Amino acid sequence: MIQKIDTDLCVGCGSCVRRCPLDALRLNEDGKAFIAYPDDCMTCYLCERFCPSGAIYVHPFREELPPVFPNVPRELGGGA
Amino acid sequence: MKINRIATDILIIGTGSAGLWAGYRASELAPEAQITLVDKGPRDWGGLMTMAGGDFEAVLDPDTVDQWIQDFVYYFDGLCDQKLMEEILTRSRDRLADYERFGCEFFRMEDGKRKFVRQRGLDHVKLYPAQLKGRGGELMVKNLVSQLKQRKVQRLGRIMLTEFLQQDGQVCGALGFDAITGESYRFDARVVIAATGMGGWKTSYGKNTPTGETMQMAWEAGAVLQDMEFARVWNMPRLFGWEGQTVLMPLGARFVNRNGESFMERYSPVLGANTDPHYTTIAMAMEIRAGRGPITFDLSRIKQENLILLRPQNGWQKLNYDKLSALGLGLDLFRDSTEWVPQMTVSYGGMQATAWGETAVPGLLAAGTARATEPGVYAGGFALMSTSVLGHMAGEKAAELLQSLPRVTAECDEERHFASTFAPLGREGLTPKEVLTRIQSVVFPYDVSILKNEQALSRALKELVRIREEDVPAMAAADPHYLLKLIETKAVAFVSEMYVRASLERRETRAGHYREDYPTRNENDLAWLCLKRNGSDTDPEFYRVPVPLDEYRFPVTRYYQDNFNFSE
Numbered sequence: 001m002i003q004k005i006d007t008d009l010c011v012g013c014g015s016c017v018r019r020c021p022l023d024a025l026r027l028n029e030d031g032k033a034f035i036a037y038p039d040d041c042m043t044c045y046l047c048e049r050f051c052p053s054g055a056i057y058v059h060p061f062r063e064e065l066p067p068v069f070p071n072v073p074r075e076l077g078g079g080a
Numbered sequence: 081m082k083i084n085r086i087a088t089d090i091l092i093i094g095t096g097s098a099g100l101w102a103g104y105r106a107s108e109l110a111p112e113a114q115i116t117l118v119d120k121g122p123r124d125w126g127g128l129m130t131m132a133g134g135d136f137e138a139v140l141d142p143d144t145v146d147q148w149i150q151d152f153v154y155y156f157d158g159l160c161d162q163k164l165m166e167e168i169l170t171r172s173r174d175r176l177a178d179y180e181r182f183g184c185e186f187f188r189m190e191d192g193k194r195k196f197v198r199q200r201g202l203d204h205v206k207l208y209p210a211q212l213k214g215r216g217g218e219l220m221v222k223n224l225v226s227q228l229k230q231r232k233v234q235r236l237g238r239i240m241l242t243e244f245l246q247q248d249g250q251v252c253g254a255l256g257f258d259a260i261t262g263e264s265y266r267f268d269a270r271v272v273i274a275a276t277g278m279g280g281w282k283t284s285y286g287k288n289t290p291t292g293e294t295m296q297m298a299w300e301a302g303a304v305l306q307d308m309e310f311a312r313v314w315n316m317p318r319l320f321g322w323e324g325q326t327v328l329m330p331l332g333a334r335f336v337n338r339n340g341e342s343f344m345e346r347y348s349p350v351l352g353a354n355t356d357p358h359y360t361t362i363a364m365a366m367e368i369r370a371g372r373g374p375i376t377f378d379l380s381r382i383k384q385e386n387l388i389l390l391r392p393q394n395g396w397q398k399l400n401y402d403k404l405s406a407l408g409l410g411l412d413l414f415r416d417s418t419e420w421v422p423q424m425t426v427s428y429g430g431m432q433a434t435a436w437g438e439t440a441v442p443g444l445l446a447a448g449t450a451r452a453t454e455p456g457v458y459a460g461g462f463a464l465m466s467t468s469v470l471g472h473m474a475g476e477k478a479a480e481l482l483q484s485l486p487r488v489t490a491e492c493d494e495e496r497h498f499a500s501t502f503a504p505l506g507r508e509g510l511t512p513k514e515v516l517t518r519i520q521s522v523v524f525p526y527d528v529s530i531l532k533n534e535q536a537l538s539r540a541l542k543e544l545v546r547i548r549e550e551d552v553p554a555m556a557a558a559d560p561h562y563l564l565k566l567i568e569t570k571a572v573a574f575v576s577e578m579y580v581r582a583s584l585e586r587r588e589t590r591a592g593h594y595r596e597d598y599p600t601r602n603e604n605d606l607a608w609l610c611l612k613r614n615g616s617d618t619d620p621e622f623y624r625v626p627v628p629l630d631e632y633r634f635p636v637t638r639y640y641q642d643n644f645n646f647s648e
């Protein structure tokens with residue numbers, strides 16, 4: 001999941017905003033990128049990879065989803 | 081209300097593999113025509129192909145199309161449209177050659193020969209991997225888009241289409257809105273190609289965009305939906321995304337249970353671990369249910385020489401791999417034992433269409449994964465092959481239809497349509513995410529998604545009907561961004577309900593549909609399950625289209641499912 005954008009590093013090029021397939025990122029009034037809508041991020045890394053200033057960090061873990069085995073404990077491969 | 085109006089000859093909705101190929105072919109055959117490509121995501125982004133590894137199936141010498149068709153008849157347990165497969169497979173080598181001409185590279189060994197990886201233990205079906213593991217699909221997008229830039233093609237992004245325009249039954253355009261600014265759009269077109277991808281459940285791993293809005297739009301316009309009972313249940317790491325198991329499995333990777341047992345050998349002594357994820361995930365579910373989970377991934381048997389095909393070398397896959405290793409949590413896929421889980425991801429259901437994309441509705445063509453093609457089993461490299469061929473064919477058909485389809489303009493009450501589309505804006509209510517999570521909680525449990533049975537499906541249906549009646553209308557959107565998510569969530573609810581209804585209706589086990597209460601094949605059910613609108617939105621009318629074996633060249637003599645025994 002998208003984790004942070006370093007405002008000090010961001011040069012406001014807009015690449016991440018243009019590329020995010022889920023429209024998670026926007027530019028603020030100062031022309032800096034910020035995480036406007038984190039809840040639909042699919043960890044595709046497009047924003048981070050094409051950021052010219054290394055301002056973005058996407059955490060490699062994907063979003064946690066409702067369980068497939070609600071009645072099996074997590075240690076046994078189930079659970080939430 | 082200001083409405084942006086765009087008149088075009090061919091409107092292509094979706095700029096994934098299928099849409100880009102349709103645009104490429106249509107603009108080649110009708111260079112003077114106005115062609116418009118529209119996507120709800122970024123302009124030119126390429127859909128799922130952007131994240132794809134770039135593995136590509138193609139019938140190359142010395143294989144023959146007939147050999148491959150017979151593999152698919154067996155692999156699909158007879159539920160194979162042999163004429164459609166012949167059209168696809170015959171053209172597969174041309175699309176691979178096109179990609180090479182555009183600058184894409186497929187893996188060559190030191191002696192210059194092409195490297196291939198056989199799929200699912202089939203005799204002939206195989207994929208050709210990209211030269212460098214990591215961004216094969218991304219380069220396909222880049223190269224296709226640069227072809228389109230040389231043509232007279234209009235390309236628009238961030239516009240979501242929400243309804244087809246129709247006059248006298250013929251589709252002649254679509255209405256939509258800009259998901260950033262909220263502006264309204266009306267497209268009038270002579271032919272519309274829906275290249276909008278599958279329905280799905282937003283499970284990350286590059287798959288949060290296919291949500292199936294056009295399934296519902298097409299159904300409402302009179303199109304027939306098919307294969308809704310099939311969903312792709314994929315095995316994926318519990319914590320992160322990983323691309324490339326279609327290559328890992330044939331090269332020696334396997335899943336083991338908590339006792340260290342490579343359990344697939346028990347369920348299928350013939351195929352063992354090297355099989356389709358549909359079957360692997362059934363076995364995983366059985367192991368976890370029996371208390372033998374967690375399931376971990378074992379790569380210790382992979383030969384050193386094949387690691388080059390597996391270890392990501394560039395693109396998002398390398399970044400992902402490096403980051404996971406850097407976390408220091410024992411998540412190096414090649415060194416550590418990582419936990420994997422079965423997870424329902426996308427729907428195989430889609431519009432019923434001819435090979436050329438013609439649906440039951442004049443003026444509307446369907447291409448790529450927006451149409452129904454495979455019955456829930458999936459050989460690696462199939463999607464990039466089939467979407468390129470089917471997109472190309474739909475583009476050709478659209479150019480041809482420009483000569484014959486009458487030019488019509490829809491008389492519709494656009495103001496009323498937009499007023500109802502925008503109604504959730506600014507009001508109070510449930511967020512799209514809350515409703516999405518409720519839907520996911522209903523369909524993800526293994527007795528609805530993997531080991532299906534009547535009781536669990538009926539329970540799920542009841543809850544999905546409640547969600548449709550109570551939660552979906554109660555959603556609200558704070559702005560156009562959330563309006564897009566809201567419409568997607570409505571589509572997820574629709575696809576989920578059709579998935580469950582169709583799963584109840586197919587009372588047998590075949591290909592990608594496993595019913596624990598009907599664990600065997602029913603010979604009378606060698607038929608596609610189709611559904612059509614029945615006046616009201618809520619009550620679909622199912623009917624069966626028998627597989628016309630008497631018109632086909634190959635009889636069904638073997639069944640892939642017979643390689644497995646899941647009785648406990």
Ligand SMILES: Cc1cc2nc3c(=O)[nH]c(=O)nc-3n(C[C@H](O)[C@H](O)[C@H](O)COP(=O)(O)OP(=O)(O)OC[C@H]3O[C@@H](n4cnc5c(N)ncnc54)[C@H](O)[C@@H]3O)c2cc1C
Nearest residue numbers: 094096097098120127128134135241277286448449461464
């Ligand atoms: C991580 C990953 C790896 C993969 N690797 C491979 C591989 O190596 N080999 C292989 O063969 N396949 C692979 N696949 C599968 C393959 O990439 C896809 O199945 C294929 O690209 C789908 O193409 P498509 O054009 O049918 O649909 P999509 O790519 O889903 O395109 C549909 C487009 O329509 C747009 N759209 C949808 N609804 C609307 C609407 N209402 N209004 C406007 N626009 C809309 C979407 O934004 C999207 O861009 C992979 C997939 C993923 C996610």
Ligand code: SF4
Nearest residue numbers: 020041042044045047
């Ligand atoms: S990782 Fe992908 S989905 Fe997430 S914010 Fe970045 S571009 Fe958007």
Ligand code: SF4
Nearest residue numbers: 010011013014016051
């Ligand atoms: S890509 Fe990087 S520099 Fe450009 S706007 Fe985004 S964060 Fe800022």
